[in-house]
Amino acid sequence: MLLGPGSGELLTRVELELPGPGTGHGFCEIANRADDFATAAATALVTVDDRGACSQARLALAGVGGRPVRCEPAEELCRGERLEGAELDAIGRAVAEAVEPEDDAFVSAAYRTRAASVCAVRALADGARRARGEPS
Numbered sequence: 001m002l003l004g005p006g007s008g009e010l011l012t013r014v015e016l017e018l019p020g021p022g023t024g025h026g027f028c029e030i031a032n033r034a035d036d037f038a039t040a041a042a043t044a045l046v047t048v049d050d051r052g053a054c055s056q057a058r059l060a061l062a063g064v065g066g067r068p069v070r071c072e073p074a075e076e077l078c079r080g081e082r083l084e085g086a087e088l089d090a091i092g093r094a095v096a097e098a099v100e101p102e103d104d105a106f107v108s109a110a111y112r113t114r115a116a117s118v119c120a121v122r123a124l125a126d127g128a129r130r131a132r133g134e135p136s
Contacts, residue, residue, distance in 0.1 A: 022055075023047040024130025026123035029062075030115045032106065038063045039107055040115035042095075046083065046127035054078040054128060064099040064116045073098050074120060083128035091124060092117040 019025075029041035040063040047056040057078035062068040074094045081087040101112040129136045 019045060019047070022049070022131050024127045024132070026126030026128075026130065026136075028119040028122035028126070030119060040064060040101075040112055040119050042116065042119035042123040044120070044123040044127040046078070046124060046131050048128060048131040052128075052132045053080055053082050055080075057083075057124060057127070059095075059120055059124060061095070061099065061116050061120060064101040064112060069099075071095055071098050071120065074124075078124060083124050088121045088125060092121045095120040 024046055026044045026046070027042070029038040031038045040061070042062070043060050045058045046054055049055045057075045059071045059074050059078075060068050061071055071094075074091050077087075077091050077094055083091075096113050096117045099113055099116050101109045101116070103109045107115075126136045
């Protein structure tokens, strides 16, 4: 069921809370061609502490099911980490274990799993760099 304005009503405003200081975003997608639906995609919102380590992460994946999904196992692994090197490798493995895409006419489930893992790692790393004020 979709929620929205009733008959004859018009939505005129949406209020969202902006992320606080020390928060950065990242996004990555893999598609066969420009303007195609993504084979896999990930978006991340990362907040870092004064040491540059992740204090909170949110990670959403697309292309691995019928709708976008959060990947909480990977989010938990981010906490307390700088999201660099071997830490990201472990997070990528957690993403691969958490998703269960299906084969389709274009790509195999194994390829989509790997693509989701790569996208997640790139989105989290970019979000952490932006949160620390580093160039991405």
